[in-house]
Amino acid sequence: MIGRLNHVAIVVPDLEEGARVYRSTLGAKVSEAVDLPDHGVTTVFVELPNTKIELLHPHGEGSPIAKFLESNPSGGMHHVCYEVDDIIAARDKLESDGMRVLGDGEPKIGAHGKPVLFLHPKDFMGTLVELEQV
Numbered sequence: 001m002i003g004r005l006n007h008v009a010i011v012v013p014d015l016e017e018g019a020r021v022y023r024s025t026l027g028a029k030v031s032e033a034v035d036l037p038d039h040g041v042t043t044v045f046v047e048l049p050n051t052k053i054e055l056l057h058p059h060g061e062g063s064p065i066a067k068f069l070e071s072n073p074s075g076g077m078h079h080v081c082y083e084v085d086d087i088i089a090a091r092d093k094l095e096s097d098g099m100r101v102l103g104d105g106e107p108k109i110g111a112h113g114k115p116v117l118f119l120h121p122k123d124f125m126g127t128l129v130e131l132e133q134v
């Protein structure tokens with residue numbers, strides 16, 4: 001079902017500092033910060049030859065990453081995103097296998113303009129999983 005690794009997301013306490021480290025210290029191509037109010041995050045994308053890193057910081061009230069940052073004040077790895085061809089077929093199969101799809105179970109449009117869904121970290125060995133239809 002899953003295909004390529006689309007991105008790995010890291011929650012950071014300071015986006016400018018995170019962008020600086022990836023741009024200047026690690027020499028990567030780093031985007032400007034983009035607010036995504038529908039997702040409650042501000043994000044900076046780091047382009048690598050084979051995948052992306054998503055630097056995330058809470059945006060607005062009730063951000064889904066606020067508690068994570070409180071528990072991990074220095075930041076930390078937050079989720080992995082795998083590509084799928086058909087997100088509805090993937091969701092239905094996962095739900096029939098007893099996996100918990102987060103939110104209302106309907107895909108939202110993600111940072112790349114494509115439908116995304118999240119799966120509960122307790123069902124995937126302690127790792128929050130995002131699926132993106134490509």
Ligand SMILES: CC[C@@H](C(=O)O)C(=O)SCCNC(=O)CCNC(=O)[C@H](O)C(C)(C)COP(=O)(O)OP(=O)(O)OC[C@H]1O[C@@H](n2cnc3c(N)ncnc32)[C@H](O)[C@@H]1OP(=O)(O)O
Binds near residue numbers: 036
């Ligand atoms: C940029 C847009 C988009 C894209 O296109 O790429 C994004 O990536 S948006 C990214 C942010 N959005 C989301 O994360 C949406 C889905 N997330 C959620 O619904 C919640 O964050 C959550 C996963 C349900 C966690 O909710 P929260 O309220 O923070 O914590 P809980 O207390 O309910 O946590 C339960 C349990 O799970 C552990 N946990 C929480 N977050 C993670 C995590 N990222 N990785 C691993 N484990 C996680 C948490 O520690 C709790 O464990 P226990 O303490 O053992 O109960």
Ligand SMILES: [Co+2]
Binds near residue numbers: 007
């Ligand atoms: Co993501």
